[in-house]
Amino acid sequence: MFPALLPARCLLRCLPRRPPRRGLREPAGGPGLPLGRRVAAVAAAGAAAGAAWLYLRQEKARRQRARRRAELRELALGQGDFQLVDQAGRRRRKSDFRGQWVLLYFGFTHCPDICPEELEKLSRAVRLLEREPGLPPVQPLFITVDPERDDVAALGRYVRDFHPRLLGLTGSPEEVRAAGTAYRVYASTGPKDEDGDYIVDHTVLIYLLGPDGLFLDYYGRSKTDAQIAQSVRRHMESYEPLLD
Numbered sequence: 001m002f003p004a005l006l007p008a009r010c011l012l013r014c015l016p017r018r019p020p021r022r023g024l025r026e027p028a029g030g031p032g033l034p035l036g037r038r039v040a041a042v043a044a045a046g047a048a049a050g051a052a053w054l055y056l057r058q059e060k061a062r063r064q065r066a067r068r069r070a071e072l073r074e075l076a077l078g079q080g081d082f083q084l085v086d087q088a089g090r091r092r093r094k095s096d097f098r099g100q101w102v103l104l105y106f107g108f109t110h111c112p113d114i115c116p117e118e119l120e121k122l123s124r125a126v127r128l129l130e131r132e133p134g135l136p137p138v139q140p141l142f143i144t145v146d147p148e149r150d151d152v153a154a155l156g157r158y159v160r161d162f163h164p165r166l167l168g169l170t171g172s173p174e175e176v177r178a179a180g181t182a183y184r185v186y187a188s189t190g191p192k193d194e195d196g197d198y199i200v201d202h203t204v205l206i207y208l209l210g211p212d213g214l215f216l217d218y219y220g221r222s223k224t225d226a227q228i229a230q231s232v233r234r235h236m237e238s239y240e241p242l243l244d
Helices: 008-014 035-075 114-130 152-159 173-182 225-238
Strands: 083-086 091-093 101-107 138-144 167-170 187-189 200-202 206-209 215-219
Touching: 083 152, 083 173, 101 114, 101 225, 114 138, 114 206, 114 225, 138 152, 138 173, 152 167, 206 225, 215 225
Parallel strands: 101 138, 138 167
Antiparallel strands: 083 091, 083 167, 101 206, 187 200, 206 215
């Protein structure tokens, strides 16, 4: 018998039924989360992941800083102590300046031009820093590389031309050499002329020492007093002691 001869009702019942589309079924546990809650859950998961990443990054940076500080502690210039005499005849040790910021210059009083220029620049940098309230004081320091001529009296006359708090230090040749060696200062005495005068070839740098007495930075002849003051200020803001 042909389907065309069957009643319409029977024809509908006899046709094969299509299986329901899975995509239209509701989940077994009921309807899904509302959109707002799904967004909140995704945001919370993202925030947790971001916080974990930030923690790991900060922890890595902390370990790197600790490792770098250990390396700098081993290599730092200015370790150890020195014993010299200031322009008033008082014995001075490097430990006397512990806890202070220091701008240090090595030179000699018979220097014709470079040493006076650098000490004047150092003095101006200290004055610039003194104008800023809230900054700790900076101690200007001058150590001779010519102890044969730069005795206490010579230093007393010389430092009067610069900053009023400038301390001049001298000592025996061995003491002066030990102080310079701690900061890797080069100094070489030239030949004497017919008058017995001579020039000392030496390192021309201004050293910045932190409150732990260790070298932090240096400034050559091309640096201005304003640039030195700005650098010292940045070091003060970011200072972390190398010595415990």
